[in-house]
Amino acid sequence: MELEGTPVSVVRTEGEVFAINDICSHANVSLSEGEVEDCMIECWLHGSSFDLRTGKPSGLPATRPVPVYPVKIQGDDVLVSVTQES
Secondary structure (H helix, E strand, O other), X not given: OEEOOEEEEEEEEOOEEEEEEOEOOOOOOEHHHOOEEOOEXXXXXXXXXXXXXXXXXXXXXXXXXXXXXXXXXXXXXXXXOOOOOO
């Protein structure tokens, strides 16, 4: 999905909901097409995994993190903010 022009993947795992930028920092492909295990999402193209809590890659080939966004649950709604605070 896109929020304010930002591609975002919303993931429920480990009883929590996470929002992470949907573009792999290594290969510029959609992370939402990859597998989720525990609190990691794997890029389907080259296998880099990113921590859903921090956006940090767990190993090569990715070396740069991807942005993560705050999530708030209100009833049945999942609210995600992609606005950078100064």
